[in-house]
Amino acid sequence: MSSNKLKEFNTVVKDSSSVNVLFGYCYPSTYRAGMTGLALHIFYAILNSREDTSCERYFRYDTPSPALSVDSQRPLKHNHIIGFSLTYEEDIVNLVQMLDSGDVPVLSEKRTEDDPLVIVGGPVITANPEPFVDFVDAFVIGEGDAIIHDIVDAVASGSSRKEVLAQFAELNGVYVPTIPRLNIDRNIILDLDSLEYPISQIVPDVPEDSRLEPVFGKSFLLEVTRGCGHSCRFCLIGHVCQPRRTRSLDRLKYLVNMGIENTPVGKVSMIGSSLGDLDGLESLVCWTVDQGLGVSVPSLRADSVSEPLLECLVKSGQRTLTIAPETGSQDLRKSIGKGLQNSDIENAVEVAARSGYNALKLYFIIGLPGETDDDIKASVDMIINLAKASSLKVTANINPFIPKAQTRWEREPQPPIEELRRKLKLIERGVKGRVKVTIESLDPRNARIQAALSIGDRSLGRVIRNAATYGGYGGWRRAEKETGIPFFSLANDAERLQNELPWSFLRK
Ligand code: SF4
Known part of the structure; x- marks a missing residue:
């Protein structure tokens, strides 16, 4: 280009x-x-x-x-x-x-x-x-x-x-790393309504489906909430973006009106975690659709999906419901802090099918602390049963558990690559031959890199520098060898994670 x-x-x-x-x-x-x-x-x-x-x-x-x-x-x-x-x-x-x-x-x-x-x-x-x-x-x-x-x-x-x-x-x-301070506080803006907001957003003049087109298409980005009212044990947003804050409905409608007047698009992409928790979401979505605009919303919590909301989203052009059960096992889901019942998920999918949706995207995590092969089997059963019970095409996105700093599971080790691969294979084999089901996954090797960088200390600077010189996955391997720093096994070292944590000077 x-x-x-x-x-x-x-x-x-x-x-x-x-x-x-x-x-x-x-x-x-x-x-x-x-x-x-x-x-x-x-x-x-x-x-x-x-x-x-x-x-x-x-x-x-x-x-x-x-x-x-x-x-x-x-x-x-x-x-x-x-x-x-x-x-x-x-x-x-x-x-x-x-x-x-x-x-x-x-x-x-x-x-x-x-x-x-x-x-x-x-x-x-x-x-x-x-x-x-x-x-x-x-x-x-x-x-x-x-x-x-x-x-x-x-x-x-x-x-x-x-x-x-x-x-x-x-x-x-x-x-400022060169000027030591005892503790650093996090900046959190409590009143979102008072914030400056980008009304005239930059839009590329490219054809639909161009590789330069933003992921949600050409749209006005509307930040509805920040943070999340839940704090699932593994989730970074649920911990470092607390508390959950929302814009008022009046302010949101004003921003939509001004945004569409100043940004040459016909669609609004709503941004926020666990948006379905917002009392006025249905009203905001249906009002936006009534203005003749398309709407896209991100993943919704299954227990917040309602028929009128999904019907409005279908009218706006959305046809894929995205939810994150994380695991098919209700007990394991409870232990990760995500209080969703299997019946909430089944109900959300049933409502989506009735409302005119044609696709379902599900997010799962493998390698969670305390997970057994029975839990993996429960995820396979959930994928198959949801595909069977509805007319929706199902895409299951499988991500390895990545321990993140400042979450309640910051000290939990990540399973070895071989174990993550084995669990991924169990899921792939379990759904094999199901025509309506597609599996997408993050390579466990990349999850390993992410985990090391999430919980590492400043000694990793040397690894990063060498990896940047060589590039690609091979670059990280070579960097590990040259520096002698056990980068790929860092997140699996349970003992190291019992020591003082590198980020302990950041106040929660
Ligand atoms: S996983 Fe979703 S519901 Fe749970 S804390 Fe994160 S954003 Fe909130």
Whole structure:
């Protein structure tokens, strides 16, 4: 793809000589994934709303160069601040490669007054920034919407890197690894209604199903809630984004009206965890459909699915119900903190079929603490029975358990790769020959990498650096060998997880 072929609506390009602060917002993966995330739209809008700042975007893949902005080809190195959102642990390799390709020293200790400051945020960082300290000047712990103004102010007024970093370290929820602090609090914004919200969102002018089209299609992203009212023992969002907050119905309707007026799309993608818990969801969805708009909602908790809600979603064009039983075993589901009954799941699927849905997506986890082969069999039975009992095509997505920092299962070891593979095979064999059933899965090897980066400490910097040099899965293996750090068995080391945890200085 060449840059002049990518047309986008609602971009903002300022004369860089007329502003004080140049901000490079980087997404360390594909253009499609970055444009699907709300964080990009939020920070682009907030930063460009400041007269003194110009924010432009960079992506690791699918643009002419990760070192040139898609907005105006501004070189990465010309920015005063480079900000990354790290959503998936493995993307740290892409982050390092982006810095390298932009001629920004990869190690923070090597950066000079001529180099940008590198700041990183996102849920992965909020849980445990320690494995990434070698590459980052400052981390944002928690939500960055409000603190980003203080960060930019510090850069605009600071006369040296040292002075700016000292100012950063004074800010709530900003962690500067070179300036030790006893404890760091998490930034949480309690009143969502009071927040600035991106009304004019960037939309790529690409054909439907283009690989550059955002995952939910061309739509206005509407953040309905933050956090989750549940806290399933394994779930990062259920722990680091507490408490659950919602926007008011009036504010949401206002945002839809303004968003559709200013963003050239005919669809609203609602964002939030466990959205079905929201009292007004049915009313909001049906009202949006009545405005003649398409609607997409993410995974719903099975116990929150109602017939009127699903009927409105069908009218809006949604045909796939996504729910996450996590396991077919009711007892194991109870022990992971997800209080769903099997009957809730069966009922949700029955209602979906009656309402006109034609597909069902189910999320399962294998390798959960305390799991037996009978629990795996219960998942197989659930997949088969739901496919049999309804007309829906079923896709079961199987993910290995990944212990995450700051969750109640942060100290639980992840089973060895061979064990995860064996359990995956049990499921694949169990559903073999069922024409309406498809199995998708995360490779246990990638789950191993994610787990190590989730619960690791700062010694992993060397592994990450080598893995970024070589690239791919083989790069991680080679990095393990060269550094002598037992990276792939880290999350399986039950003894190590009994010691003081690397993220213990972050206040919950
Ligand atoms: S798994 Fe879902 S319901 Fe449970 S805490 Fe996470 S987001 Fe909430």
